[in-house]
Amino acid sequence: MTPLGHRTERCQDDRVDDFGDRIEPYRAELRVHCYRMLGSRTEADDVLQETMLAAWRGRDGFEERSSLRTWLYRIATNQCLNARRSAARRVPETPRPPFTPPAPSRLAEITWLEPFPDALLEAVPDRAPGPEARYGMREAIELAFVVGLQQLPPRQTAVLILKDVLGYSTAEVASLLDTTASSVKGALQRARGTLGEPRAATPPSASERALTQRFADAFEVRDVDALVELLTDDAWLAMPPAPHEYHGIPAILEFLEVSGTWRGGREMRLVPARVNTQCAFASFIDGARAGLLVLTLRDGRIAGITRFLHDLDPSMQE
Structure with a gap:
């Protein structure tokens, strides 16, 4: 017992x-x-x-x-x-880019976004x-x-x-x-x-998927002119955890030219990913992980690019 x-x-x-x-x-x-x-x-x-x-x-x-x-x-x-x-909340340090970026349009406050x-x-x-x-x-x-x-x-x-x-x-x-x-x-x-009022979100259409693929094709070969054609006039580029933000086509164009020069002849490859229910691409330079690009679409154009600089989580790839 x-x-x-x-x-x-x-x-x-x-x-x-x-x-x-x-x-x-x-x-x-x-x-x-x-x-x-x-x-x-x-x-x-x-x-x-x-x-x-x-x-x-x-x-x-x-x-x-x-x-x-x-x-x-x-x-x-x-x-x-x-x-x-909490005063001890973990806020990431501002990374040091491998090149001297152009002056940003403004500095973001939300640098901990992932x-x-x-x-x-x-x-x-x-x-x-x-x-x-x-x-x-x-x-x-x-x-x-x-x-x-x-x-x-x-x-x-x-x-x-x-x-x-x-x-x-x-x-x-x-x-x-x-x-x-x-x-x-x-x-x-x-x-x-x-x-403000909530905006209805829908899965990407065939035309939106084609738009994002055109972006990837142009980005891989550094075709800046083709990239600019895909952007809205008020497009923006953000790079958490760096606070730098670039607003408007001239500012984005200047940043892309500087960062593209740093890349030199190394191969860039973008692999489709899905994060935050948005179209995204994992980026690789000469096979090494180089971060994540998340695209915000509006009216058949790209209104925003969020370029996460930290290492890519493999679970984000399609």
């Missing part, structure tokens, strides 16, 4: 294992939530681990007054708010957002939206994501953030005023 103490210990272990199994299915969507809140996949993964650990440690405090999913979002949101407010592979989005369960949601998955993960979230105060970011992306009601958001409904309404109004 098994001693009573051993049976009790085994039952406790079973409950612990069961709780871990219960929260694990939410890991993928909580990662996306943390990424939206923080703009950095690296930081989001760190905060996700803290969230799962906090949930496991606090499992006895989950009284099932709300759903397990809502309880986990409460923990994750507060962990992200703490990270955004891309999010579409492969990780595929792991997110297809849960219908609440009736209050104003954004779908595609527009709620595009780079422009994530950048906009980083420019909001932390509490406004949390309110907008919980209300307009996840579709929680005003009362539910107030409960999640331990605040009042009037406070939520005020923060939401200010956040919406800053970001």
Whole structure:
């Protein structure tokens, strides 16, 4: 016969294992939530681990007054708010380019922005957002939206994501953030005023895919004139984690000429990739990884180029 103490210990272990199994299915969507809140996949993964650990440690405090999913979002949101407010928040150092870049049009503040592979989005369960949601998955993960979230105060970011992306009601958001409904309404109004109306995002059409391939072909052979023909008049180029931004065709043209001279005769190859539901290309110079180019399209042209300078995550390639 098994001693009573051993049976009790085994039952406790079973409950612990069961709780871990219960929260694990939410890991993928909580990662996306943390990424939206923080703009950095690296930081989001760190905060996700803290969230799962906090949930496991606090499992006895989950009284099932709300759903397990809502309880986990409460923990994750507060962990992200703490990270955004922390004086020790990890902000990458400005890299030193291998050439002297031309004077930028302006210096960006959001230098910690990182891309999010579409492969990780595929792991997110297809849960219908609440009736209050104003954004779908595609527009709620595009780079422009994530950048906009980083420019909001932390509490406004949390309110907008919980209300307009996840579709929680005003009362539910107030409960999640331990605040009042009037406070939520005020923060939401200010956040919406800053970001503007959501733009419907659709998968790339055949003509858009042809446009991005023309970009890749011209970029590989340094055909600057062909590249310029593909850009909108107000196009921009950004290069996180470097703060340099170039706005308008003349500024972009000057940068491309300088960087192309540095490349010399080395072979450039662009491989299709998918990040933040946008068309992108992994870049390689003489076979070595050289970063990632993410394209923002508008009206049949390329309106923006985000050139991530860090090493490419292989999961971003198609």
